[in-house]
Amino acid sequence: MAEEHELEHTEEAEVEEPIHAPDPELEARRNAALSFIRRLGDPILKSRATEVDHFDDSLKSQVARMAALMQDAFGLGLAAPQLGISQRLLVYRVGAGAPLIALANPELEWSSKDEETMEEGCLSLPGVTVDVDRAVYVRVRALDEEGEERRVEASGLEARVILHEMDHLDGVLILDRTTREQRKTAMKALRELERERSEQAA
Numbered sequence: 781m782a783e784e785h786e787l788e789h790t791e792e793a794e795v796e797e798p799i800h801a802p803d804p805e806l807e808a809r810r811n812a813a814l815s816f817i818r819r820l821g822d823p824i825l826k827s828r829a830t831e832v833d834h835f836d837d838s839l840k841s842q843v844a845r846m847a848a849l850m851q852d853a854f855g856l857g858l859a860a861p862q863l864g865i866s867q868r869l870l871v872y873r874v875g876a877g878a879p880l881i882a883l884a885n886p887e888l889e890w891s892s893k894d895e896e897t898m899e900e901g902c903l904s905l906p907g908v909t910v911d912v913d914r915a916v917y918v919r920v921r922a923l924d925e926e927g928e929e930r931r932v933e934a935s936g937l938e939a940r941v942i943l944h945e946m947d948h949l950d951g952v953l954i955l956d957r958t959t960r961e962q963r964k965t966a967m968k969a970l971r972e973l974e975r976e977r978s979e980q981a982a
Contacts, residue, residue, distance in 0.1 A: 835927030
């Protein structure tokens with residue numbers, strides 16, 4: 781999922797933050813991380829991922845790699861299919877001081893009827909945001925990278941991130957959860973961005 785500032789808005793800010801030039805090293809790391817992430821049009825992003833059935837050092841290495849790429853790409857969450865891996869595995873971290881959470885084979889046990897509409901971005905759809913309705917509260921049952929049972933009760937942004945990444949495990953993108961009008965606008969923006977990238981590469 782895309783960076784936090786795309787999901788939260790402060791309406792009462794009285795003083796604007798100073799504009800800083802992007803750090804070249806951070807930008808380079810972000811671009812490198814994004815190069816590993818599959819984008820719209822890749823078939824794996826529209827496919828249901830397979831269950832995780834081996835909890836070994838390889839899986840732990842996969843979790844560590846996903847966490848590093850997520851951080852370098854300025855993301856809040858990342859699902860294995862976004863790296864071309866058909867595994868029901870996701871990682872997320874909401875907030876700089878929050879712990880990294882890995883969820884394997886997650887199942888939604890309960891979600892509230894209360895929903896909230898917020899802007900969401902996606903690392904697989906860079907440069908695009910759309911409005912998505914999500915439940916405000918969720919309870920999820922999963923396994924951690926050790927194969928131990930893990931239950932997560934989440935609300936607000938954390939719930940949204942979990943639901944966003946779980947969608948990836950079922951081949952669902954944010955474009956599938958927004959209005960037809962926003963989807964058309966997003967597709968147009970994606971085509972324009974792709975054209976710009978092609979021109980820059982030429």
